[in-house]
Amino acid sequence: MEEFDHNKVTSVDLLALAGGDPDARLTAHVASCTICSQQVTDYKKLGGRLHDLLFRADCLETQTLADYSMQLLTGEPESTVRMHLADCPFCAAELTTLREVLRSDPFEQPAAGFGALKRLIARLLPAPAPRLGLAGVRGVAVSGARTYRAGDISVSISLQDTISKAGRQWMLLVLVLNEEGESIPSGTMTRLMQGASLLAEEQLDEWGNVVISDIPEGVYDLEVLLPAAIVVVEGIVVTAAL
Amino acid sequence: MDELTIAELSIHCKEESARYLRHEPHNDRFCFELFRRAVVNRDELAWAEIYNHYGGMVRRWVGNLPDVQDDGVTGAFERFWRAITPAKFERFSSLPAILQYLKLCVHTAELDRRRAARAVTPEQRLAEGQDFPARDNPQEAAIQTVDSRAFWAMVQQILDDSRERRVIYLSYVLGMPPRVICERYATVFPDIQEVYRLKRNALERLKRVPELRMSL
Numbered sequence: 001m002e003e004f005d006h007n008k009v010t011s012v013d014l015l016a017l018a019g020g021d022p023d024a025r026l027t028a029h030v031a032s033c034t035i036c037s038q039q040v041t042d043y044k045k046l047g048g049r050l051h052d053l054l055f056r057a058d059c060l061e062t063q064t065l066a067d068y069s070m071q072l073l074t075g076e077p078e079s080t081v082r083m084h085l086a087d088c089p090f091c092a093a094e095l096t097t098l099r100e101v102l103r104s105d106p107f108e109q110p111a112a113g114f115g116a117l118k119r120l121i122a123r124l125l126p127a128p129a130p131r132l133g134l135a136g137v138r139g140v141a142v143s144g145a146r147t148y149r150a151g152d153i154s155v156s157i158s159l160q161d162t163i164s165k166a167g168r169q170w171m172l173l174v175l176v177l178n179e180e181g182e183s184i185p186s187g188t189m190t191r192l193m194q195g196a197s198l199l200a201e202e203q204l205d206e207w208g209n210v211v212i213s214d215i216p217e218g219v220y221d222l223e224v225l226l227p228a229a230i231v232v233v234e235g236i237v238v239t240a241a242l
Numbered sequence: 243m244d245e246l247t248i249a250e251l252s253i254h255c256k257e258e259s260a261r262y263l264r265h266e267p268h269n270d271r272f273c274f275e276l277f278r279r280a281v282v283n284r285d286e287l288a289w290a291e292i293y294n295h296y297g298g299m300v301r302r303w304v305g306n307l308p309d310v311q312d313d314g315v316t317g318a319f320e321r322f323w324r325a326i327t328p329a330k331f332e333r334f335s336s337l338p339a340i341l342q343y344l345k346l347c348v349h350t351a352e353l354d355r356r357r358a359a360r361a362v363t364p365e366q367r368l369a370e371g372q373d374f375p376a377r378d379n380p381q382e383a384a385i386q387t388v389d390s391r392a393f394w395a396m397v398q399q400i401l402d403d404s405r406e407r408r409v410i411y412l413s414y415v416l417g418m419p420p421r422v423i424c425e426r427y428a429t430v431f432p433d434i435q436e437v438y439r440l441k442r443n444a445l446e447r448l449k450r451v452p453e454l455r456m457s458l
Contacts, residue, residue: 015445016438019420046445047414054397054414056357057390062350063325070343072333088416094353101349102342123359217419235360239419 009036018043020161020217020239060084060091069098089219093195118229122148122155145173150231152179155224159238162213170215170238176208176224176231184208184226191223243275251276252291259295270337277340282328293319296344303348314351321347400451405430406444409437 006029017026018040030036060068060081067073068081085092125147145158156175172192176184186206192199192215199220202210217239224231246254254272261268273295280288297315304314322344334340394415401407409431412418418426420437431437 011446012435012438012442015442016420016435019438019441021420021434021438043445046449050410050414050445050448051417053390053393054410055390055417056415057394058411058415062353062357063321063347065353066325066343066346066350067330069346070339072330087412090416097353098346098349101345104345121356121359217421219417234356237417239417 006033006036011039014039015043018047056090058084059088062094065091065095066098069095069102120150120153120229120231122150122153122231122233124148125154148233151229153177153184153224153226153231154179155222155231155233157222157233157236169213170217172212172215172222172236172238174204174210174212174222176204176210184224189225191225193221193223194218243271246272246275248276248279248285248287248291251279251288252295255291255295274337274340277337278331281326281331284328289323296341299341300344300348303345314348317351318344318348321351397448400447401444403440403443406440406447409440410444413441 009026009029013023013026014030014036017023017030030040064073064077064081068078073081085095145156147154147156149155154177156177158173160171160173162169162171174190176188176190178184184204186204188204189201190204190210190212191201192212199215200212202212204210204224215238218237220236220238222233222236251272255276258268258270258272276288276292276295279285280292297319300315300318304318325347326343334343397410398407401410409423412423412427413420420434420441423437424431424434
C-alpha cells in the first residue's frame with residue numbers, strides 16, 4: 001500500500017474515522033501513528049461523554065405526549081410538540097405506543113393465559129458482566145459488555161466492529177443465562193428487531209451464546225424467545241461513539 | 243346531579259358500570275360526575291370512590307405491562323391526579339375519554355420507567371468497554387434529565403453558529419450518525435464532510451470551555 005502522508009491528515013479526517021467512516025489508508029496510518037491514534041481516541045471519548053450528558057436532553061415529557069395524543073394541546077404547545085416530533089424518532093415511537101393504547105376500549109379486559117407471550121423488558125445491571133463463553137472458544141476480542149436482567153434470566157451483550165465491503169458493520173455477541181448461572185437450552189431462538197422489522201434470527205448454542213453479524217448502524221431490540229415469555233433488551237444503539 | 247351525595251353517585255356509578263359490562267343500556271353521567279367532583283371540586287371523598295371503583299381496572303392495565311413494580315396502580319392514579327387539572331377536565335366530554343386518559347397515565351409511567359432504565363446507559367459505549375450504573379429509578383433519571391437540560395442549554399449558549407448547534411443536537415441529543423443526518427436532512431446538510439467539519443469546530447469549542455472540561 002502506498003505510504004500515507006501524515007501531514008495531509010486533518011482533524012476532520014480523524015473525526016470521521018472515529019465516527020465510523022473508514023478510509024482504508026487512513027485506518028492503516030492511524031494504527032501505526034501514536035499522535036493520530038490518540039486524537040481518534042480523544043474524539044471517541046469526547047463524543048461518548050457528550051452523548052452521556054445530552055442524549056434525549058430536549059425530549060418531550062411523556063405526559064405531554066399523552067396530551068398531544070388526545071388532542072388536548074392547542075396553539076404554541078401543540079406546535080412545539082409537532083416540531084420536536086418531526087426530528088425525534090424516540091418521541092415519535094412513544095407517541096405511536098400511546099396512540100395504540102387509545103385505539104383500545106378502556107373497559108376491555110385482557111384475556112388471561114392465551115394470546116401473545118408476556119414480554120419482559122430487561123433492565124441494565126450495574127455489576128461487571130460475566131466473561132462471555134464465546135470469547136474463550138472463538139478467540140474473539142471482547143472489548144466490553146453489558147448485562148441485563150429480566151426475572152431470572154440474564155442477557156450479556158457486547159459489540160465488535162468490523163470493516164467490510166459494505167462499510168463499517170457490527171457484530172453482536174450475546175450470552176443468555178438463567179439465575180442459576182446455567183445456560184438456556186440449546187436452540188432457543190433470538191431475534192434482532194428494528195422497530196417491527198426482523199433483522200436477524202439466530203439460535204443459542206449449548207452454552208447460551210449467539211453471534212449476530214453484519215449489523216449496520218441503527219437502533220435495535222434483542223428478543224430471547226423462551227417458552228413462557230419473551231425477554232427483550234430494548235434500544236441497543238449500534239454506532240461509533242461519534 | 244348536584245343534589246346527589248358522593249355515596250349516592252358511587253352507588254349509581256357501580257350500577258351503571260355493571261350494566262355496561264352486561265352490554266345493557268347504561269348511563270355514564272354518574273361516574274362522569276364522580277370524576278368531575280374529584281378533579282374540578284378537588285373533592286377527596288369523590289377521589290377515594292374513584293380509586294375504589296376503578297382500581298381493579300387500572301390493576302389489570304398495569305398487570306398487562308411487563309416487569310412493573312407493585313406501586314404501578316398508585317403511581318398511575320397519582321400521575322392522573324397531577325396531570326388532569328380542572329381546566330383540562332373541561333376538554334373531556336365523556337367517561338370513556340376520561341378513562342382513556344387514565345389508561346394513558348399507566349403507559350406514560352411505563353414509558354418513563356423505560357427512559358430511566360436507558361438513561362446514562364449508552365449502549366454504543368459498549369465498544370469502549372466502559373460500565374455505567376443502571377438507573378431504573380424515574381426520580382434519579384428525572385434529576386439526570388434536569389442536569390442534561392441545563393447542560394444542553396449551556397452548550398447552546400457556547401455554540402453561536404446555528405449549523406454547529408444543529409449538528410450537535412442531531413448527533414448527541416438525538417444520537418444520529420453523520421450519514422443519517424445527511425440522509426434525513428439532505429437539503430440542509432448535503433455533504434457529510436461538512437457535517438464532520440461543523441462537528442469538529444463545535445467539539446473544539448466545547449473542549450476549551452473551563453466549566454465543561456470537568457464534565458468532559
